[in-house]
Amino acid sequence: MSAIIDRRQNGKNKSAINQQRFIKRYRDQIRRAVAKAVGGRKITDIDGSGQVSIPVKDISEPLFHHGPGGRREMVHPGNREFVVGDNFERPPSGAGGGGSRASDSGEGEDDFVFNLSREEFLKFFFEDMALPDLAKRRLAQIPEFRKVRAGYSIDGTPSNLNVIRTMRSSLGRRIALTAPYRKQLRELEAEYADIVSREGDTSPRALALAHEITHLRTRVEAIPYIEKLDLRYSNRIMQPRPQAQAVMFCLMDVSGSMDQSRKDLAKRFFMLLYLFLRHNYERIDLVLIRHHTTAKEVNEDDFFYARESGGTVVSSALKLMNDIIADRYSPSDWNIYGAQVSDGDNWDGDSPICRDILMQSIMPAVQYFAYVEVASAEPQNLWNEYLSVKQQHPNFAMQRIMEAAEIYPVLHDLFKKKAA
Secondary structure (H helix, E strand, O other), rough: OOOOOOOOOOOOOHHHHHHHOOOOOOOOHHHHHHHHHHHOHHHHOOOOEEEEOOOOHHHHOOOOOOOOOOOOOOOOOOOOOOOOOOOOOOOOEEEEEOOOOOOOOOOOOOOOOEEEEEEHHHHHHOOOOOOOOOOOOOOOOOOOOOEEEEEEEOOOOOEEOOOOHHHHHHHHHHHHHHHHHHHHHHHHHHHHHHHHHHHOOOOOHHHHHHHHHHHHHHHHHHHHHOOOHHHOOOEEEEEEEEOOOOOEEEEEEEOOOOOOHHHHHHHHHHHHHHHHHHHHHHOOEEEEEEEEEOOOOHHHHHHHHOOHHHOOOHHHHHHHHHHHEEEEEEOOOOEEEEEEEEEEOHHHHHHHHHHHHHHHHHOOOEEEEEEEEOOOOOOOHHHHHHHHHHOOOOOEEEEEEHHHHHHHOOOOOOOOOOOO
């Protein structure tokens, strides 16, 4: 029987095991707390660990305890309603003696606050999201490998030495090699004890038996405890893991009509989308496009932090996306996705062009396309044109975001896992 001791270093008054038990028990409450916590974070702070809080009422549990009981007689000061012999209900345990939970009067209890690591935070944040209709149209050209256990080997590095299997092999070898000697040794020891009891230990026969017993014990002890042929190493092999090729196009409007608050909403949306893709998928290409009157493919830093601005021609971004698909991402080989964020304020003559590009070129090539309109009191002309695209293509989705608190619900709704 073996005992496993967890000696991982934990902070003061913290336990990794208790943390995992708590997370497993209150998954729903933690998931809601994580979604709520993101609304108050800055763009640069979304990818990281942090504190989340759960209302105390959500983690309270029933318990057995001793309460007041039996017959008691007492005089209550200021009593004007009851006389001796009247019955009245016993107040609930804890009421009247201490503060109440969060209320408009009296004392209350703070929410339960605890820390989640970065991996735990992102796991809860994205656990029920996925790219829709991800088909393995073609395996990735650069295969992914993972190490899997493949039994044991007689060759390997010291770090892979399997002690249990090595000791098992050693004990089996020693038992097999010493079994004949041990049987003969037991017989000689029994005969020696009989001779000594009858003739004493100085008799010729007793001396001969003692010499032979010593010789056999020497032979048994001479067998090495561990030999090279006993060594066993854990064997691991590299197993190829098929990966579907996928690309996500991110189109962000940075025109003059997108004020700072709208740009902040767009950046937050794409930051969450970026984290979702990087956290859930090991291999996926990202194509980042910023546009005003002209569109440009940029890197991550320029996409989120560049200050370029101008007029509004949304079709320039869609045309660039279509050109990149034709040049680098064949629809027969790649799973193609698109996400566009704009305030919807576009030149009237350009919005029909956007509709035609989507319906004729982009939608037949992509698995899924999501359009998000930010911070507009009423739907703009681009939204009205896109409604016709949505009616004809079920893989086209539209949502509106008015404030930061709506970003995560919208992202979750756009990329939630479909029921099996």
